[in-house]
Amino acid sequence: MSGDGRYSDHRHSRLEGDTATRLRRTAEQLFAAHGLDGVSLRQITRDAGQRNSTALQYHFGSRDGLVRAVLDHHLSHVVVRGATLLDRYETSALGSGAGLQELVDGLVMPLCAELDCADGGPEFLQIAAEVVNRSDWLFEPSSLIEALIGSHWRWGELAEPFLSEDAAGRLHRRFAAMRFVYVELGRRARQALPRRDDRLFASQLTDLVAALLTASLSTRTTELLRDRDRSG
8 A cells, every 4th residue: 555545545535436336236136127116226336245324325325316326327428329329320321322211220330239238237227218208208308318319319310301290399299209219128128038130120119219200190180270279
């Protein structure tokens, strides 16, 4: 140990990082298995092998802070993968060589890669599916659902020209597409291994999202929108 204490400080930081990682990984596994409300913070702390009962609060602050840490850990990788595909799409689009299918790949394929992520990818997908499908959670700044959907803001902007005005605005087709992707991937991640042909699953998911985005509004839906406008 050096006299200025730098070695001990570095070791302390590393141990704190190890503790946070164990807590996060344990939380991923338990949340995926039992749901976000089906696990106590005490159980997560205990199963992570932490004797200090305040370790979780120290590192994450609260249940929402822990869930956000789980989401952020995986979304950081998803965003990087997505940026590569979206850069490629925008470059091709300049020469009219890219279409909706390539753009949808920028949403679907980076998330599909989490199916094979050994660092909790399948658990993340199950947790994310629950987050986007919780009807009692509002979409507002700093919310958990905003953390998921907000990570795809660039994709959403690029998708807008493919949508009708009503589908893009009042009917929130882009959010519906994102939610659909997360729910389908959560379902896929729960399947027992070995799964059969993830490539086919990913390709069809891309097809379905493209169809969802561009489906024409029926006469009935259009009339109901107009009725809502008239009624205020």
